[in-house]
Amino acid sequence: MTTIFERRRSPDSGLSRRELLKRGTVGAVLVIAGNAVISPDRAWGVETTALKPDTMATLIKLARDIYPHDKVPDRFYAIAVKGQDTKAGQDPAHRELIEVGVADLDARAGEGGYRGLGWEDDRVAILREVESTPFFQAVRGDLVVSFYNQKELWPHFGYEGESFSKGGYLKRGFDDIEWL
Amino acid sequence: MAAPYNLNDDSVVVIIGSGAGGGTLGNELAQKGIDVVILEAGARIEYEDFINDEWDSFAQLAWLDHRTTGGGWRVSKDFPNLPAWIVKAVGGTTTHWAGASLRIQEHEFKALSNYGKVEGANLLDWPITLAELEPYYSKAEDKMGVTRTHGIEGLPGNNNFKVFKAGADKLGYKECHTGRMAINSADRDDRMSCQQTGFCFQGCKWGAKWSTLYTEIPKGEATGRLEVRPNSHVVKIEHDASGKVTNVVYADKDGKLQSQKARIICVAGNSIESPRLLLNSASAKFPDGLANSSGQVGKNYMRHTTGSVYAVFEKPVHFYRGTTMAGIIQDEAGHDPSRGFVGGYEMETLALGVPFMAAFLDPGGWGRSFASAMDGYANTAGLWIVGEDMPQEQNAVKLHATLKDQYGMPIPDVWFTDHPNDVAMRNHAYKQGQALYEAVGATRAFPTPPYPSTHNLGTNRMSEKAQDGVVNKWGQTHDIKNLFVSDGSQFTTGAAENPTLTIVSLAIRQADYIADQMNAGSI
Numbered sequence: 001m002t003t004i005f006e007r008r009r010s011p012d013s014g015l016s017r018r019e020l021l022k023r024g025t026v027g028a029v030l031v032i033a034g035n036a037v038i039s040p041d042r043a044w045g046v047e048t049t050a051l052k053p054d055t056m057a058t059l060i061k062l063a064r065d066i067y068p069h070d071k072v073p074d075r076f077y078a079i080a081v082k083g084q085d086t087k088a089g090q091d092p093a094h095r096e097l098i099e100v101g102v103a104d105l106d107a108r109a110g111e112g113g114y115r116g117l118g119w120e121d122d123r124v125a126i127l128r129e130v131e132s133t134p135f136f137q138a139v140r141g142d143l144v145v146s147f148y149n150q151k152e153l154w155p156h157f158g159y160e161g162e163s164f165s166k167g168g169y170l171k172r173g174f175d176d177i178e179w180l
Numbered sequence: 181m182a183a184p185y186n187l188n189d190d191s192v193v194v195i196i197g198s199g200a201g202g203g204t205l206g207n208e209l210a211q212k213g214i215d216v217v218i219l220e221a222g223a224r225i226e227y228e229d230f231i232n233d234e235w236d237s238f239a240q241l242a243w244l245d246h247r248t249t250g251g252g253w254r255v256s257k258d259f260p261n262l263p264a265w266i267v268k269a270v271g272g273t274t275t276h277w278a279g280a281s282l283r284i285q286e287h288e289f290k291a292l293s294n295y296g297k298v299e300g301a302n303l304l305d306w307p308i309t310l311a312e313l314e315p316y317y318s319k320a321e322d323k324m325g326v327t328r329t330h331g332i333e334g335l336p337g338n339n340n341f342k343v344f345k346a347g348a349d350k351l352g353y354k355e356c357h358t359g360r361m362a363i364n365s366a367d368r369d370d371r372m373s374c375q376q377t378g379f380c381f382q383g384c385k386w387g388a389k390w391s392t393l394y395t396e397i398p399k400g401e402a403t404g405r406l407e408v409r410p411n412s413h414v415v416k417i418e419h420d421a422s423g424k425v426t427n428v429v430y431a432d433k434d435g436k437l438q439s440q441k442a443r444i445i446c447v448a449g450n451s452i453e454s455p456r457l458l459l460n461s462a463s464a465k466f467p468d469g470l471a472n473s474s475g476q477v478g479k480n481y482m483r484h485t486t487g488s489v490y491a492v493f494e495k496p497v498h499f500y501r502g503t504t505m506a507g508i509i510q511d512e513a514g515h516d517p518s519r520g521f522v523g524g525y526e527m528e529t530l531a532l533g534v535p536f537m538a539a540f541l542d543p544g545g546w547g548r549s550f551a552s553a554m555d556g557y558a559n560t561a562g563l564w565i566v567g568e569d570m571p572q573e574q575n576a577v578k579l580h581a582t583l584k585d586q587y588g589m590p591i592p593d594v595w596f597t598d599h600p601n602d603v604a605m606r607n608h609a610y611k612q613g614q615a616l617y618e619a620v621g622a623t624r625a626f627p628t629p630p631y632p633s634t635h636n637l638g639t640n641r642m643s644e645k646a647q648d649g650v651v652n653k654w655g656q657t658h659d660i661k662n663l664f665v666s667d668g669s670q671f672t673t674g675a676a677e678n679p680t681l682t683i684v685s686l687a688i689r690q691a692d693y694i695a696d697q698m699n700a701g702s703i
Contacts, residue, residue: 066546069555124547131546140546148538148554149235158558159500159534162232164385168375169338174502177339179495180346180620 004046004079029115030057030074039074046078050089055102059084059139061115062105065123066140067147072156080147084139094138101135183404185217187440192217193694194428194442196414196457199272200683201667202448203392204323206408207400208691214698215405217440218397219412219430221449222268227394230275230383234535237382241275243268245591247452248580252597254629258543263594264483265632266450270410271393273450273634274680275383278505279361279390280528281326282677283317286310287515288523288568291673294515295522301570301599302480306672307644307653316685324362324390324684325369333365334358335374338502340529343493343561347616348509355510359528362390362680363503369395376502378531412438415587417445417461417470417663425470425663431587444694444703446655448666448687451481451636455577455669456592458640458650471640471657471665476650478578480571480641481594482674483633485602487565488530489613490541491622492556499531499561506531512612513676521604524676525567527613532562540631553626561617565609566635568676570599577639635679640669654693655686662703666690 031038037057038045048056056078063077088095106113108126117123130136147153154161163169185192193209195202198220206218222243231237242265249256249263256263266273287294289310292303321329328334335358337345348356363380364373374388387394400406411433418439419425427441447454455478459469469477506529513524532540534557542550575597579590598606610627617625643649646658655670657663666687668679675682697703 067554068548068551120548127547140544144538145235145535149535154534157534157554158496158498160498161533163377163501164232164379168377168386169501170374170376172501173498174338174376174378175336175342177342177497179493180342 004044004075004082030060032057037078044075044078046082048085050095051085051098055099056081056085058102058105058114059098061123062127062139063143063147065120065127066143068120069156072153076147076150076153079150080143081139083142083146097135097138101130101133101139104130104135183215183407185215185407187438189215190426190441191215191443192441193444193446194219194440195446195448195666196428197221197272197448197450197453197667198270198392198397198408199267199448199450199667200274200392200680201687202446203271203274203396204684204687205446205448205666205691206406207392207396208688209694210400210403210405212691212695213405214695216400216407217442218406218408219414219428219440220270220408220410221413222270222410224270224408224410227383227385227387227391230379230385232377232379232382232385234382234533237379241267241269241383245585246583247591248583248593249595250593251575251595254543255632256596259632262632263596264450264452264636265634266636269393270397270408271391274391275393276381276634277680278380278678279363279503280505280508280678281321281324281360281362281681282526284310284675284677284682285513288673288675291523291568298522298570298599298601300572301601302573303571304641304643304648304672307642313682313685313689316689317681319688320681320684321360323395323688324681325364325371326360326362326681327365328357328360332368335361335363335365335503335506338376338499338506339497340499340502340531340561341507343497343499343620344507344509344529344563344616346620350619351612351616353509353511356507358506359508361503361505364388371395374503378500378502378504380504413587414449414457415460415589417447417457419463419465419470419660423465423660425660435586437587444662444664444698446664446666447640450667451639451669452577452592452594454665454667455639456579459579460589471650471659471663473659474643474647474649476641476648478639479573479576480638481575481577481596481636482569482571482638482671483596483630484635484637484674485525485565485567485569485598485605486630486635487606487610488562488628489565489610489617489625490560490562490628491614491617491625492553493559493561493620493622496558497561498558499529500533504531505529505564512609519608521601521608523568523601523605525565525605525609526676527563527565527609530562530564541626541628543629553624556624563613563616565606565613566676566678567605567609568674569602571638571641571673572597572599635668635674637668637671637674637679640665642670642672655690656693664690664694
């Protein structure tokens with residue numbers, strides 16, 4: 001089972017700031033520790049069971065490159081791709097598909113790998129080369145549901161979701177447009 | 181109290197499917213004192229249990245049995261196993277439909293005569309006229325509580341409609357209003373009025389939108405003459421040596437095969453399952469399938485020429501609030517070949533939630549162009565195009581050569597390719613839709629491709645002559661007197677209108693005919 005966990009912001013938990021500095025991974029860069037990918041502010045992490053944590057970190061980056069919403073934090077992308085780890089745990093062929101697919105992205109990116117490319121345009125250029133591959137299709141096809149179907153994310157889009165329990169919109173602005 | 185009928189009772193009318201056609205026919209016959217068994221493949225899910233969540237509702241209601249697709253349509257590439265977005269549950273697709281209830285226009289009943297021969301199209305005139313159907317349209321509108329008919333007020337316009345109407349005015353369109361909708365604008369028929377909840381496609385949790393699930397079916401059951409058997413998936417219709425159909429073989433809720441005898445059998449499983457069932461019922465006497473002497477069973481599959489236009493504005497619209505289909509423009513619905521195509525199209529507002537917007541806006545799309553479109557969601561307005569598509573013989577529901585379902589029956593393989601007329605019409609509608617939104621200040625517009633089909637039509641078409649189609653003007657098969665088709669697969673041509681009102685009207689009319697024929701002892 002893949003887990004996303006909230007990390008307590010205590011100095012004892014997780015990696016020390018010194019450790020982070022030593023690894024050269026401060027800033028908006030995901031940290032790999034053991035079998036987990038940890039956010040730079042250490043507010044959350046994702047533990048993997050089947051995929052390499054490095055692979056998971058790349059999937060999170062890849063997910064953002066596929067559906068780039070700059071005001072949406074990484075956490076939502078991590079939640080969206082964690083199902084790839086779960087599926088990889090149940091199906092060795094799927095694990096192979098993802099691991100080989102990510103390794104291919106790294107190889108195409110050259111030294112420093114996919115995550116090492118600083119500009120989105122450079123990463124997207126690689127993705128355009130592989131967009132018809134089963135790997136990319138498997139990741140994108142799952143992501144379009146697993147990312148946009150997160151209720152916690154709907155306020156970002158201004159979508160209010162379920163409305164029956166609130167009596168619909170009859171008295172809550174179904175016709176409140178004023179700018180026309 | 182619903183009447184239970186014995187499997188060996190050969191006096192009953194068996195109806196396969198409980199949607200707009202089957203559910204209505206079942207009630208109409210029961211009201212006349214005729215004993216009816218409706219076999220419904222799906223479960224009975226009452227409206228309180230519908231879910232205001234797009235994917236969860238889809239899992240609850242959608243017909244997800246294995247299907248394959250082929251042909252040039254984009255649905256086949258993006259949703260290869262989901263040709264249609266229809267429902268497997270008691271009430272059928274009347275749980276999911278948006279409620280638009282329009283009469284087919286007079287000239288559309290005579291498509292071949294009025295459009296002339298169109299190359300590559302298999303056009304034909306209906307064997308009935310608007311005048312013949314008008315009394316039944318009127319009964320159906322009254323039954324369903326269609327707004328703007330029978331003195332019923334229109335629904336109020338939501339934000340999406342207001343943007344649409346402002347654009348229509350700017351373009352000079354004259355026929356724009358909040359539609360003729362089978363959604364209560366005030367309490368009626370023991371059902372409450374629309375609360376503008378915005379999940380029409382997910383089943384109306386108020387029961388404000390007409391569905392056979394909570395109108396026709398309970399009314400029929402109350403007569404004691406109608407039994408609805410849910411979770412009963414029909415696999416085959418059988419016949420005797422004379423060629424008369426005698427019984428229906430179905431898998432019950434436990435997957436066990438049962439056989440229900442019948443005096444008359446009416447097929448109403450929607451335009452994919454209905455022809456599939458006739459084809460799968462092939463026998464030594466009917467090697468090409470039942471009622472298929474014309475070779476037209478499964479052919480002429482139509483799905484309406486559809487598409488959507490979404491547009492983003494500087495300021496919020498919140499188009500998901502309120503009725504999903506909240507208004508219509510009918511100015512383009514006429515036949516005006518100077519536009520470069522025959523037939524016409526309606527424009528109707530449409531809204532999707534974030535999950536389905538992501539799935540359908542540009543299937544397969546990704547990157548900044550896609551994501552920024554999604555970021556404009558709250559400021560988005562949208563409309564759906566529904567126009568007449570050309571019947572074509574090669575657009576067909578076929579039996580898959582190798583794949584079978586859990587009962588060993590070949591699965592349906594749904595083939596569709598746009599006719600050049602369909603493409604020309606869609607492009608015209610895209611242009612008009614974008615111009616409409618740009619006229620009210622849209623900063624960006626998206627011509628969105630067709631979704632999996634909800635309007636599935638034509639695969640057992642109605643014809644004057646037996647050689648041209650599968651059923652006669654009553655929906656009775658040309659070949660077998662006690663076998664009827666009672667759903668949208670009867671449609672001779674697609675017309676520009678949402679099909680449900682016509683399906684219901686034909687079912688009411690068919691019930692009169694069946695009752696007369698039974699009384700006369702001719703079936």
